Amino acid sequence: QSALTQPPSASGSPGQSVTISCTGTSSDVGAYNLVSWYQQHPGKAPKFVIYEVSKRPSGVPDRFSGSKSGNTASLTVSGLQAEDEADYYCCSYAGGNTLVFGGGTKLTVL
Amino acid sequence: QVQLQESGPGLVKPSQTLSLTCTVSGGSISSAGFYWSWIRQHPGKGLEWIGYIYHSGSTYYNPSLKSRITISGDTSKNQFSLKLNSVTAADTAVYYCARIIDGTAAVGLWGQGTLVTVSS
Numbered sequence: 001q002s003a004l005t006q007p008p009s010a011s012g013s014p015g016q017s018v019t020i021s022c023t024g025t026s027s028d029v030g031a032y033n034l035v036s037w038y039q040q041h042p043g044k045a046p047k048f049v050i051y052e053v054s055k056r057p058s059g060v061p062d063r064f065s066g067s068k069s070g071n072t073a074s075l076t077v078s079g080l081q082a083e084d085e086a087d088y089y090c091c092s093y094a095g096g097n098t099l100v101f102g103g104g105t106k107l108t109v110l
Numbered sequence: 111q112v113q114l115q116e117s118g119p120g121l122v123k124p125s126q127t128l129s130l131t132c133t134v135s136g137g138s139i140s141s142a143g144f145y146w147s148w149i150r151q152h153p154g155k156g157l158e159w160i161g162y163i164y165h166s167g168s169t170y171y172n173p174s175l176k177s178r179i180t181i182s183g184d185t186s187k188n189q190f191s192l193k194l195n196s197v198t199a200a201d202t203a204v205y206y207c208a209r210i211i212d213g214t215a216a217v218g219l220w221g222q223g224t225l226v227t228v229s230s
């Protein structure tokens with residue numbers, strides 16, 4: 001069970017859109033529509049912003065959206081705001097009642 | 111609303127057992143619909159799923175840690191616990207207890223996390 005692959009960093013200017021990828025395998029991301037995304041500000045616990053590939057929990061702005069194609073899931077943050085600067089992690093169900101996380105992406109708002 | 115709070119020693123000696131407890135308030139660990147989980151984060155690193163316990167008592171563990179982990183629940187205290195034995199410095203991390211929504215594999219609720227350092 002290997003960690004999902006995310007780019008270490010991403011950036012964008014306020015108002016722009018940025019997309020973060022999360023690549024797994026046909027045994028995890030590709031096999032199930034059970035990918036979730038988490039936002040983590042420094043020193044804080046993560047908070048989920050997307051689940052089941054593209055669903056938004058209550059209270060999460062619609063600027064956050066998710067998608068999946070094959071073994072790669074993506075998180076798009078539109079209309080970037082300063083408060084979106086954080087670390088983002090993807091997570092996928094990997095079968096056999098196991099979960100696997102990605103290595104994380106540091107999003108910088110320029 | 112439901113809240114999770116980790117507790118336990120912040121310092122553990124190498125080769126000993128790390129023991130943490132998560133106290134759940136505002137909800138019951140016996141309720142169907144959720145898995146109660148432990149997740150850790152090494153300093154400056156990413157998240158690692160450790161394992162979870164279902165309301166039925168069934169447990170599921172990360173294969174890479176399975177030989178050293180036990181997760182258990184105490185419904186009378188509304189708590190669940192993690193024991194990780196034979197610890198090394200590589201087990202130094204912030205440990206989070208969390209609640210996973212059944213059927214979604216989504217970690218919908220997190221505790222604040224507790225730093226456990228393994229050092230002599």
